[in-house]
Amino acid sequence: MSTKYNTIGKGYNNTRKPDPYLVERMLFHLQPQTALRYLDIGCGTGNYTNEFQKKGYHFIGIDPSEKMLNKAKSKNTQVDYHLGTAENTNLNSESVNGIIGSLTIHHWFSLTKAFTELYRVLKPKGRLVIFTSTPKQMQGYWLNHYFPKMLQDSIVQMPSFEVVKEAMEQANFTIKKTDPYFIQPDLQDKFLYCGKENPELYFDENIRNGISSFSHLANMAEVEKGLLALRTDIDNGTVKKVMESYENNLGDYLYIVAEK
Template structure:
């Protein structure tokens, strides 16, 4: 995992920016306090960490990628950037007032161990806000039409809500709220389904390099064929029909708010 993200991290900042709307929702759902200490787990190059810190909150940020952390440290000396894993943060017990986990839980090696660690470091009244997508949501991406095997592999590594709940229950945490997110046309963070409304984005190799599914999971032959078909469909207008066929009301991603269960507070 570290090697994969060291590779992706080389040009990660080119296309992966902190989106204003997503930052606002993270803050709203986290409800941080000025005097608190917060954790961004799987922080990458720190784009969201920095934007949250600029709102006046103190953050520790952890990621396994040396390449990404090097870029993060160049952005701010006020944030405590640390090398580590969700399964082993190295932080003291009950030391964190809240946690954000943005598009990261599908990269965790062991969901149960990671949530046990989040439960250990999170204070009893603290919140954890997870931003992720579900397998069911991902099956609704029109990208499946052009890159079926890449999406199959991406979906396979995405924890289902049921699997998340089992791991949370075992760690003494529980879901207290969920909020679906539908891709906005002005989305600034170019992650996997960022081109939902703008298919031409995927024709840009820099955009694909910043998306782990394209950069680390995809088969080159499938990508080349898929991109050629996508380009032709954009030019012919066929893409509009494909996109309509995949419209759904599930949301493209989801915010999950987590706290210690009542029995563990």
């Protein structure tokens, strides 16, 4: 993971901006207090960590990519950023009051080891908020129609809810609730399914460079072929039928809220 994100293009930091609605939902599920200490695991360039801090909460940001952390540190020197992984945070036991992990668990080497480590550093009654997407949800992305191999490769690396639940419970976490998230039309963070309502976004090379599925998993020939087909379908109106055929009520992403 560190190698992937140490080499990711500059488009990541330009297009992966914190989304106000997602910030509010993460904080809603975490229920932080200003006097306490929290962890953003897999914080990347610190986009969300920085927003949490600006709202008056004290966060530590941990990521395996030194390049990402250097960008994060340049944004806000008030945040404590450290090199580490979910499996090895290098934090003291029971040293944080809550943890947020946004679009990161599919990069972890071992869910069981990671959740065991996060359980260790979390204080009793502390909350863990995971924001992710499940294979079932991703199978409902209309992107499958235009980039089937890329989506297949992306789906394979995503742990199912059942796998996440089992790993959490093995680490002694108790899942309190789940909350599906549907892409909002004004989404600011340009992650994989950001163009659900606006297919034109995928023609922006900077946006594709900021999405690991496009920048690291996809075959260039498939991307070019898929974009050509998407362009044709947008121009002739067929894309609306394709999008409608993938409509579902599963949600596009998922919050999983657990407690120690």
